[in-house]
Amino acid sequence: MRSAPAGIAVTLVVHEHKRLGRGIDLAMLAEDLRASDVGLQFLTGELQGSHDPGGVVFTVLAALSGMEREYIRDRTLEGHESARKRGKGIGGASVTDDDMLGMALHLRDQELSLREIAARLVITKGAKKGQHPSPPTVMRMLREHDERVAATKPAAVLEAAESR
Structure with missing residues (x-):
């Protein structure tokens, strides 16, 4: 990422924090933004407003997003296993006969x-x-x-x- 020319403030505007990524990817993006002196602004969501990409908010956000991803993955796998045990297919209703x-x-x-x-x-x-x-x-x-x-x-x- 390139730095902004002197005297020009650059801000990355994102619809919602979930659109940036999760976990390690988000932490690396935050570091790149901070090193390039680029600000960050969320238009909607819990974090609506401007933020420092190198701040504590971003670090916590990266950790929470990674945990959320793992939670969703685990719950999905549990649901698939439960469906298999009940003899149900995974996905929608069967269209074949x-x-x-x-x-x-x-x-x-x-x-x-x-x-x-x-x-x-x-x-x-x-x-x-x-x-x-x-x-x-x-x-x-x-x-x-x-x-x-x-x-x-x-x-x-x-x-x-x-x-x-």
Whole structure:
């Protein structure tokens, strides 16, 4: 960062402190601003107003932002784990069903691309009813089907061999 020409005051104006960054990144930015003699002003939020980027407020802000980030991350991971334990998928409501899977398998056998398969499928329930699933959704649905088939195949082969 370059210093301002002599006699000119430079201020970095930011909508809210959360827009600057978190943790170490924010602390390094504060040091760069202080070294360049650039002021800091927040337009909204708890810290609305002008601040010295090298001051205590900025140091505390960096620490709190880092802690907030870790807290959000931990709570998100806990929520994902809780959903898995309850047998729930992560993300929104499922848009796929057995009929859609059957059609997708049929279209895959015809060697259509994921994009082509998705364009021919239609969601039949929920808020996205009437829309097409995304290619990643089709890929995930087919992959999960293939994994289920692969998981049951060895047991079926063993049972057939034992019955002979």
